Amino acid sequence: MVRRGVAEHVVGRRLGSVEVLHPRPVRRHAGGSDDFRSVLEGREVQAARRRGKYLWLPLDSGDALMAHLGMSGQLLVQPATAPPERHLRVRFALDGSDRDLRFVDQRMFGGLAVSIGGAELPPEIAHIARDPLDAAFDDDAFVRRVRARASGIKRILLDQTVVSGIGNIYADEGLWRAGVHGDRPGTRLSARQVRDVLAGVRAVMAAALEQGGTSFDALYVNVNGESGYFDRSLEVYGQAGRPCSRCGTPVVRVPFMNRSSYFCPRCQPRPRLATGGVGRTGSTRSRH
Secondary structure, three states, X not given: OHHHHHHHHHOOOEEEEEEEOOOHHHOOOOOHHHHHHHHHOOOEEOOOEEEOXXXXXXXXXXXXXXXXXXXXXXXXXXXXXXXXXXXXXXXXXXXXXXXXXXXXXXOOOOEEEEEOOOOOOOHHHOOOOOXXXXXXXXXXXXXXXXXXXXXXXXXXXXXXXXXXXXXXXXHXXXXXXXXXXXXXXXXXXXXXXXXXXXXXXXXXXXXXXXXOOOOOOOOOEXXXXXXXXXXXHOOOOOOOOXXXXXXXXXXXXXXXXXXXXXXXXXXXXXXXXXXXXXXXXOOOOOOO
């Protein structure tokens, strides 16, 4: 959602003046605020790409502007005349446009940095796997990796070295679509089941993108400041106690990795002989 918006408004534009209004969001840039400005001003943005929770903008210099939104960060495209947001941290003027690109972050856990030579893929994020909607995603390799792991399938879906971009909500929704419990170990899934999970996750992610993303908080918005509406279409996540739309059984919520998992106990039966997974104690450990 954010990548699409940035691509629409920023790609092909040159960055004009760069204002760093607070140093913390550029703390990961080794040269500091002044160097951050100097290497970006006048550079043309050639694309907008995403890997996991990172967005990067390849520049005509061969470098890349890399962004991580953290818990509350926003990249907004605003009219240049619009008043500054309360938590505006960095502002990029766009040459030939009446709009700015703005990085807004209330809690400042996110940040921006320049990846030197990182236009194709910043080395800082090379360890993060592709997401399921990436045209270069290797389905067969994913199936092999999942089936070689004894961890529960939900834990595998959240491992960014295996696959990125899914997150807690889309994992629960994709598993429900596939009829697979999140505790089921990868080693106990057939290739067909893994492909069903992948298809379920893809369907959920594509639907969310169509509807503008999932938003439970005013902080999570697209580049125009609009919240997503996909939360109104969720089948199990956040639906504890409500009837499953497929079978009518009440949806169950259980603890999972300091968060929550939601599933239908009938459509997604717990795996037999599970040893303390999300359906039992909330632990994510499975038998090895």
